[in-house]
Amino acid sequence: MSNLIKFKIDGVECMAEAGTYIIEAAKKNGVYIPTLCNMPNLKPKGSCRICTVKINGRLMTSCTTPVADGMEIESTSAEISELRKSIIELLFVSGNHFCPSCEKSGNCELQALGYLYQMMVPRFPFDFPVKGIDASSPKIIKDQNRCILCKRCIKSIKDAEDRSFFAFRGRGNHLEVVLDAELASTMTDAQAEEAMRNCPVGSIIVKEKGFAIPIGKRKFDHNPIGSNVKV
Amino acid sequence: MENIVKQIIDKYGSDSNRLMDILIDIQEEFGYISRKAIELMALTLGISQVDVEQVITFYHFLSVKPRGKYAIYLNNSVVSYMFGRQAIKEAFEKEVGTTFGKVTDDGLIGLFDTACIGMNDQEPAAIINNKVFTRLTPYRVREIVRHMREGRELEELSNESYGDGKNQHPELKAMVSSNIRRKGMILSDDYKTGKVVQSILPEMSPEAVIAEIKHSHIRGRGGAGFPTGFKWEFCRRAKGEKHYVVCNADEGEPGTFKDRVILTEKPELVFEGMAVAGYAIGGEEGILYLRYEYRYMKDYLESVLDKMREQNFLGSKIGEIEGFDFDIRIQFGAGAYVCGEESALLESLEGKRGEPRDKPPFPVEKGYLNFPTIINNVETFATAVRIIEKGGEWFTQFGTEDSTGTKILSISGDCMFPGVYEVNWGFNVEDMLDMVGAYDVQAVQVGGPSGTLIAKDEFHRTLGYSDLSTGGSMIIFGKQRNLLKEVVLNFMEFFIDESCGSCSTCRNMPQVMHNKLLKIINGKGVKKDLTDLKEWGKILLASRCGLGQTAGNPIISSLKNFHHLYEDLIQKDKEFDEGFDLTASVKESCKFVGRVPNFNHH
Ligand SMILES: Cc1cc2nc3c(=O)[nH]c(=O)nc-3n(C[C@H](O)[C@H](O)[C@H](O)COP(=O)(O)O)c2cc1C
Ligand code: SF4
Ligand code: FES
Numbered sequence: 001m002s003n004l005i006k007f008k009i010d011g012v013e014c015m016a017e018a019g020t021y022i023i024e025a026a027k028k029n030g031v032y033i034p035t036l037c038n039m040p041n042l043k044p045k046g047s048c049r050i051c052t053v054k055i056n057g058r059l060m061t062s063c064t065t066p067v068a069d070g071m072e073i074e075s076t077s078a079e080i081s082e083l084r085k086s087i088i089e090l091l092f093v094s095g096n097h098f099c100p101s102c103e104k105s106g107n108c109e110l111q112a113l114g115y116l117y118q119m120m121v122p123r124f125p126f127d128f129p130v131k132g133i134d135a136s137s138p139k140i141i142k143d144q145n146r147c148i149l150c151k152r153c154i155k156s157i158k159d160a161e162d163r164s165f166f167a168f169r170g171r172g173n174h175l176e177v178v179l180d181a182e183l184a185s186t187m188t189d190a191q192a193e194e195a196m197r198n199c200p201v202g203s204i205i206v207k208e209k210g211f212a213i214p215i216g217k218r219k220f221d222h223n224p225i226g227s228n229v230k231v
Numbered sequence: 232m233e234n235i236v237k238q239i240i241d242k243y244g245s246d247s248n249r250l251m252d253i254l255i256d257i258q259e260e261f262g263y264i265s266r267k268a269i270e271l272m273a274l275t276l277g278i279s280q281v282d283v284e285q286v287i288t289f290y291h292f293l294s295v296k297p298r299g300k301y302a303i304y305l306n307n308s309v310v311s312y313m314f315g316r317q318a319i320k321e322a323f324e325k326e327v328g329t330t331f332g333k334v335t336d337d338g339l340i341g342l343f344d345t346a347c348i349g350m351n352d353q354e355p356a357a358i359i360n361n362k363v364f365t366r367l368t369p370y371r372v373r374e375i376v377r378h379m380r381e382g383r384e385l386e387e388l389s390n391e392s393y394g395d396g397k398n399q400h401p402e403l404k405a406m407v408s409s410n411i412r413r414k415g416m417i418l419s420d421d422y423k424t425g426k427v428v429q430s431i432l433p434e435m436s437p438e439a440v441i442a443e444i445k446h447s448h449i450r451g452r453g454g455a456g457f458p459t460g461f462k463w464e465f466c467r468r469a470k471g472e473k474h475y476v477v478c479n480a481d482e483g484e485p486g487t488f489k490d491r492v493i494l495t496e497k498p499e500l501v502f503e504g505m506a507v508a509g510y511a512i513g514g515e516e517g518i519l520y521l522r523y524e525y526r527y528m529k530d531y532l533e534s535v536l537d538k539m540r541e542q543n544f545l546g547s548k549i550g551e552i553e554g555f556d557f558d559i560r561i562q563f564g565a566g567a568y569v570c571g572e573e574s575a576l577l578e579s580l581e582g583k584r585g586e587p588r589d590k591p592p593f594p595v596e597k598g599y600l601n602f603p604t605i606i607n608n609v610e611t612f613a614t615a616v617r618i619i620e621k622g623g624e625w626f627t628q629f630g631t632e633d634s635t636g637t638k639i640l641s642i643s644g645d646c647m648f649p650g651v652y653e654v655n656w657g658f659n660v661e662d663m664l665d666m667v668g669a670y671d672v673q674a675v676q677v678g679g680p681s682g683t684l685i686a687k688d689e690f691h692r693t694l695g696y697s698d699l700s701t702g703g704s705m706i707i708f709g710k711q712r713n714l715l716k717e718v719v720l721n722f723m724e725f726f727i728d729e730s731c732g733s734c735s736t737c738r739n740m741p742q743v744m745h746n747k748l749l750k751i752i753n754g755k756g757v758k759k760d761l762t763d764l765k766e767w768g769k770i771l772l773a774s775r776c777g778l779g780q781t782a783g784n785p786i787i788s789s790l791k792n793f794h795h796l797y798e799d800l801i802q803k804d805k806e807f808d809e810g811f812d813l814t815a816s817v818k819e820s821c822k823f824v825g826r827v828p829n830f831n832h833h
Contacts, residue, residue, distance in 0.1 A: 046589050047733045052773045059773050064589035086770050087735055094739040124743050124767070149732065159279075167281035168584065168732075170288045171567070173742050175732030180281040 005069040009053075010076050022062035022073060023051055032226035033075055034084060034113055036091075036200050037150035038063035048150055050087050050113070054080060081117065088113050089122035094173075096128060096145035097201070103210055104202030106218025110148060111201075112225035131176075137184035139192035140204055147177055147203040157195045159183055165191070177203070235260060236268045240275050247276040248600065250286055250582030254293050255523070255563055259361075263297040289584040289731075291345060291566025292523050299334040299341030301379050303327075304358040308347035308485045309721045310643050310706060311354040315368075319355045322369035326376040340379060346568060346725055347485035348524040351643035351706070352410050352650050360385050361526040365394075365406050397495050402531040409492045410650030413666070415637040416617045416629070417497065417610065418653050424499040425542060427619050428506050429550040435619070440511040441467065444615060446623030448635045453479055453571075453608030454678065454702030455777070459615065462605055466595040467512045469603035474514035476505050476557075477580070477599060477606045480521045481564055481571035484679035485725060486704030489639040490609040491525060492651045497613060498535045499544075502559055504612030506545060507619055509557040512605055517559040520576050523566050532561060568729040572776045573606040575731065586731045587776035608702075610639055630656030634695035638703060642667050644676075645709035660690040660699070664707065671710045674793070679704035680722035681781035683788040684714070714789060715796055716752055722785035723748060730778060737779025740771050744786055756801040757808045764790060 003018045009031050016025035021044065026033050036048035046061035053062045054074040062073070074080060091097075091110060099105050131144035153166040154177060165187060169178045195204045215221070239256045243249035253272065257264050264287055273280040287293045292304075305311075305320060324330055327340050334341035350356035353365035362385055364375065378388050393399045394408035411418055432440070445460030466474060478501060482490040493501060505517040521528070536559060539545045547556040562580055564570045570579045574588035577599050598604020607615075614636060618626050627635045634656035640663070643649040647668030654663075664672055676684050677694075678701040685692070685699075692699050708718060723745040732738045747764055750756055768783035790797060802808075814830065821828040 044589065045586075045733070046775055048735050049773045049775075050735075061589065061775075065591070083770060083773055086767075087773070090739050090743070090770070091735055093743070094735075123763075125746065127742070127746075148735065149738070151733075161277065163277070163279040164282055165279070167279065167285040168289075169281070169285055171584075171732045172728055172730040173732065173738050175738060178281055178284075180279045183279050183281075 005067065007067050007069070007071040007073065009073045016067050018069070019066050022053065022060075022065050022067050022071075025067045026062065026073075026075070027229050030230055031075070032229040033062050034116070034226065035063055036109055036113070036148060037152060039152055039156060039198065042152075042155050045151055045155070048087070048091075048148065050084055052080065052083060052087075059083075084113075085117040085119060086123065088117055088119055089124055091148050092119070093122045093124045093126045094129065095148065096131065102146065102202040103205050104146075104199075106215055106221045107213075108202055108220075109200035109225060112220040115220070116224050116226065134179065135207075136181070137179055137187065138207070139184070139187045139189065140179070140195060140206055142177070142179050143203050143205065144176055145203075146201045148201055149175055149177060150200055151177075152198045152200065153177065153195050153204060156198050157191055159186060165195070232261070232265070232267065233271065236271050237275075240272065245275050246582075247278060248580075248582045250276070250283070251290075251565060251579060252562065252582075254283075254287060254290075255565055258293050258565075261297075262299065262302065263294050266295075269295070286582065286584055289567060290523075290564070293565050297334060297338060297341075298343070300339050301359055301385075302341045302343065304343045304345040304348070305331070306346075306348045306350065306354065306356050307344045307721075308351060308354070308725075309718050310351045310486065311347075311356065312717065312721065313644065313712070314354040316355045318369055319357075319367050319372055322372040323376070326373050340376070345524075345566065346729065347483070349482055349488040349491045349522070350407065351486050351488055351641065353408055354643075358524060359388070362389065363405060363407050363524075363527055364389070365408070397531075400531055402534045403495070403528065405495075405527055407491075407495070407527075409495055410648075411492060411496065412648055412650040413652040413654060415639075415653035415655070417493065417500065417613045417637065417639060418651070422500065422617065422620070424503060424539070425544045427616050428503055428510075428544055431619055432507070432510055432555070433550050433552055437467065437511045437513060440507065440619060443619055443623045444511070447618045447626040448623075448633075449611070449614060449618060449626065450634070450696055451608055452610035452614065452638065452702065454484070454681075454700075456696045456700060459607065459611055462595060462607070463508060463511050465593075466603045466605045469596050471601075471603040473516065473602045474509075474512045475599045475602055475604040476508045476512065476514050476517040477573075477576070477604055478505055478517065478519045478609060478612055479571060479573065479576060479606050480519055480525070480609050481568075481576060482522055482525075482609075483568035483571045483729075484681065484702055484704050485722070486643055486676065486679045486706045487641045487702060488643075489641045489651050489703050493609050493613055493639065494521075494525070494528060494532065498532055499539060500613040500616050501609050502536065502539055503544060504615045505559055506549060506557045507615055508605060508607070508612065510549075510552075510555055512603070514605075515556050515558070517557060518580060518599070519559060519561045520564060520570075520580060521561055522564045522570075526563060529561065529563075536561075567731075568725075569731045569776070569778050572778060575776070576606065577604065584731070586733045587778075589775065610703075631693075631695050633697050638694065638701075640694075640701075640703050640705055642705045642707070644705075644707035645669060645672070645712070646707050654694075656695045657693050659693045660685070663694075663705065664690065667707070669707045669709075672707055673710045673712060674708045674714055674718075676704070676706040676708070676718070677701050679706075680725055680785055681777065683784065684718070684792055685788075686792045689792070714793055715748065715800070719785045719789050720745070720748060720752065723782075726778065726782040726785075730782065734774045734779050736771055737774040737776075737782055740767065740779075741782045744768065744783055748786060751797060751800050754800060754802070755808070756797070757805040758801060759807040760801065761790065761794075761797055 014029040046064040450456040570585040575585040579585040
């Protein structure tokens with residue numbers, strides 16, 4: 001705790017250790033910045049763009065940018081909030097997200113952010129892309145309709161030899177996250193549970209188990225996402 | 232097969248950082264990368280099979296399915312269309328007997344689309360098994376396909392009609408023309424290779440080299456325009472066991488082809504520039520990252536490197552300077568525009584998908600294999616040699632105050648003399664059009680699809696970092712062109728195909744905008760669509776790299792500079808649309824059930 005620096009988020013004085021990523025530093029100061037792809041303790045790859053803030057007139061992702069002394073960060077301005085809301089809407093129209101029939105409803109971070117940013121009807125036309133569901137592995141179902149390509153499973157679920165179970169396939173708007181057929185057969189229950197937990201949406205679902213926690217008692221059913229951070 | 236794959240993996244020391252080289256070799260050997268080969272690679276490199284596949288599926292020229300004994304990649308850039316691509320495409324499909332995206336049943340010929348291959352001055356052009364075929368006509372297409380069926384060698388298909396200049400070099404023998412139409416300090420023939428490394432560097436310290444580059448005020452020629460001297464200085468100061476020099480020869484921006492010409496006609500200048508940079512930053516290794524489309528230059532460039540090694544312009548103790556050791560190797564991309572972005576390029580060099588990195592840190596601090604690295608454009612390195620030879624002060628007499636020196640332009644489209652022109656910065660667009668013989672011009676695309684589309688009222692503007700900044704791509708469109716349908720739509724499709732897909736914004740927004748543009752082109756647009764496009768385009772600015780940040784530019788800049796084209800297309804009587812056309816839907820459903828709609832009820 002020797003190397004403390006000062007910075008501001010939306011005018012509020014904050015302190016953190018130099019080199020901390022903005023998103024973590026903000027959290028420590030009771031300021032919530034939304035995230036969909038970031039995971040504590042894993043190398044960030046700013047891909048969802050939802051944590052975008054403005055620094056010195058420039059858009060930066062707070063999960064990948066370390067705080068610096070005297071930094072002034074804009075996170076709740078009308079411009080940034082609108083940007084985040086439009087990214088949420090964009091994610092909704094680019095996949096097929098039918099919340100009422102989804103096992104993750106209430107635990108889904110995308111849904112929770114939709115509520116937080118008061119999304120009513122997306123401003124963009126729905127694309128209704130044709131996407132598949134892979135249920136061929138013993139432990140999990142990978143539903144591409146709901147995948148937001150956050151990379152969390154790719155980065156976090158590895159076998160004993162540090163090989164990834166998940167990886168990207170393709171690029172651009174054909175990008176998918178797929179499961180290694182061979183490694184999938186070695187996946188443990190614990191790994192499957194963890195993969196499902198790490199997935200911010202309902203793209204990874206553990207097989208033969210459903211609605212263990214009933215709707216109404218789930219993570220975001222009573223408290224909006226981010227409320228655990230706020231002081 | 233197994234043995235060959237093993238040999239290839241061995242050749243690259245079973246190093247997963249060389250996965251790209253391994254994959255390219257396997258692709259070339261077998262025409263595809265089989266499941267068995269993937270298994271072998273995964274096993275030997277200690278990674279999962281999906282990890283190998285995610286690299287393969289990222290790159291356009293790598294494939295898990297056979298691409299045919301002859302894989303034909305026909306350029307689909309806008310200029311290719313302007314010069315008859317449609318007829319060429321049809322001729323290929325008819326003669327080959329299959330459609331694009333497919334391989335013939337006998338596995339002989341595959342037909343594929345591909346983004347700009349850097350031949351805009353000699354379209355339509357295609358790449359067939361790494362050889363470039365330019366200025367295609369339906370007759371030529373029929374002949375080529377016939378010869379393939381007869382089992383002739385690729386060499387024989389070329390008709391021995393080689394291009395100008397070094398394209399006739401025995402190691403090159405390319406059908407490509409350099410089309411140099413104006414020479415300046417880089418393309419001129421008054422430089423003797425090795426002069427700087429052998430007779431000037433021995434008198435200069437690395438710091439003095441950097442000072443001279445800074446004094447010249449040269450800025451990067453790849454498009455972003457970062458001051459080169461500062462980049463070299465940051466890198467020299469960055470701590471690291473090794474320092475790397477990387478030359479960016481990805482040249483993926485549609486409409487640029489000047490790096491192809493520089494590498495064909497003046498490769499020695501580029502390599503010497505890399506050596507100068509190595510001396511300046513204290514690096515011993517240089518890598519030329521060459522786009523796969525220019526694979527046909529491989530043997531030629533290797534031969535140039537060999538010759539330079541023989542002359543001790545590369546190797547150890549260059550110019551008899553103690554400790555000045557520097558060598559260069561060539562590594563290839565495999566078809567991905569985004570790999571021209573410097574951090575994506577580094578990922579690709581490390582054998583990965585070309586997904587740009589988050590910045591900071593910048594490559595000068597953590598670059599190739601996390602060592603401090605400078606990445607510069609082909610032209611930047613070539614220019615650096617002349618700066619060290621003649622001095623930074625000499626250099627500033629060319630160009631303008633904020634844009635010193637010369638710039639090599641790749642000019643194509645509707646003009647008499649497409650080709651490469653080296654001009655002083657500060658040249659205005661009007662003069663440029665007169666220089667190349669372009670008449671009845673409607674618009675000029677400056678800087679490729681990621682740049683801007685300008686109209687006549689801006690032709691007085693000058694080329695330079697503070698006015699019209701450009702990496703050199705200039706595409707001219709005559710009055711006869713339908714800008715929205717032929718040009719803007721094509722550019723949007725380019726970005727959709729080329730996004731790495733990592734950012735939510737860049738993966739999805741260009742498609743949304745493209746769909747809306749299509750709606751407008753189809754006469755279904757309303758006024759609100761125009762304001763939507765303008766607003767929505769801003770969301771792209773939250774993307775990680777320049778590709779996403781500029782992916783809306785074709786629409787945004789045409790909306791600004793050719794607003795009337797949009798106004799002409801939208802429905803005048805409608806402010807917004809209902810999103811659902813009742814009449815059309817009734818008509819459609821009636822058609823299916825065989826009824827006659829009756830709209831006169833009310
Ligand atoms: C999508 C994208 C593609 C790029 N393609 C190229 C390229 O083909 N060649 C190039 O020199 N620079 C390209 N750049 C710019 C590079 O990131 C980088 O700025 C440049 O290589 C630095 O060299 P310079 O300072 O000598 O221009 C590209 C940038 C982006 C965002
Ligand atoms: S902006 Fe596009 S190309 Fe660049 S990193 Fe993001 S998704 Fe990839
Ligand atoms: S949380 Fe920062 S980009 Fe996704």
